[in-house]
């Protein structure tokens with residue numbers, strides 16, 4: 001009988017345990033992507049990135065004589081329909097770990113099992129399943145360094161090769177047309193701009209990883225903090241869609257370390273931060289929805305997302321050039337350098353005293369690498385409310401950070417048009433992407449700071465003192 005291969009955040013052919021097992025089971029393999037409530041809940045940029053990933057993945061499958069079947073509706077009903085239509089005897093998928101996906105998958109699994117199907121879920125989204133890493137007392141890790149010590153020398157199997165053949169069924173079930181899903185529509189004007197900045201697909205991911213490991217990993221430890229440099233791996237968007245597996249990235253790091261490349265260890269450690277985020281989200285799902293440290297629920301965050309200062313933050317016109325450059329990079333490319341993420345998050349949660357959830361939500365709408373666990377952990381880390389967080393009183397000063405990490409102003413000039421006689425295309429692309437209602441033009445004078453960073457800092461520290 002055929003096997004339904006339910007694809008979610010694993011749009012690749014190589015190093016795919018569920019696909020490997022489906023082929024090994026014998027019989028036709030029917031790859032399916034379901035647009036259910038979790039797809040519909042995605043933000044605009046993640047949705048567009050998914051659209052691009054589905055497009056490339058369907059082509060990859062077709063080149064192998066297979067297809068990607070698209071269906072919309074509640075996952076359980078869609079899978080039950082497909083079982084009826086195809087006579088499938090098994091449903092396989094790769095496990096996810098965020099609370100909403102876990103809840104859905106648990107329900108689907110028991111319903112399909114009750115219907116007599118063979119249902120199997122496989123690892124592959126993470127290097128280490130969250131329940132497989134425990135402290136000496138049997139609990140979960142709340143601090144990164146001991147987590148890192150616990151996992152860093154674990155054996156990680158070599159990635160699997162893509163199967164040579166994907167046996168096709170005699171008759172394919174019907175599929176929706178991807179274009180009809182209009183997953184790029186919420187991006188509106190930004191869609192074309194974003195498309196130009198993203199190379200989707202497994203092949204693009206593998207090429208990018210190979211060039212990173214060859215040319216950049218040796219200097220990664222020094223250069224990864226310089227936002228003007230193309231010094232990091234850019235793997236996050238591919239890990240989010242599953243166009244590459246974490247094992248593939250891990251082994252690239254191990255090989256570079258064995259070859260004596262000094263940045264390799266730091267790269268492995270960053271991959272472990274992604275694992276740590278998933279570990280935390282699985283063991284304490286409230287990380288995604290609330291202040292992780294319960295006492296922080298009483299902190300006087302300003303929860304109004306419509307405040308003019310907060311809107312100016314979203315629109316990249318706070319008047320603090322480093323913050324504005326970063327927010328525009330985000331809007332244009334769907335990405336933001338990690339150093340810049342920390343600085344804009346600190347500015348929002350400390351200088352503006354805005355609730356970290358406002359920023360977390362904005363990133364969920366605008367990042368192509370959006371991941372529920374890494375995003376929430378990142379925000380709560382900066383805000384001070386999370387596990388192993390930066391202490392609240394560590395307020396990043398965006399001006400000294402800019403002097404240190406963007407000393408030649410290359411990053412700021414790349415993204416800010418105002419005040420430049422001939423702004424680069426990157427800076428101008430922002431105006432093609434933003435809604436017209438923002439009423440911004442490259443000929444505008446540079447925005448003046450709405451907030452004195454020193455005063456904002458002091459207000460944050462005062463609020464913290466009172467709260468303590």
Ligand code: FAD
Pocket residue numbers: 224232233234235236237239240267270271272273274275277336337338341342345363367369370371372374375376378379382
């Ligand atoms: P590299 O520097 O090449 O790192 C390699 C890989 O390690 C990354 O691809 C990523 O998978 C992982 N990694 C690196 N740093 C972190 C980190 N701090 N936390 C978790 N994993 C990490 N990352 C996301 O993938 N999705 C998010 O939604 C996200 N939101 C963030 C929000 C805030 C406020 C902050 C401070 C960080 C956030 N990060 C998020 C983490 C980090 O900024 C990105 O993973 C990184 O910038 C991606 O670029 P890269 O792939 O070139 O990273």
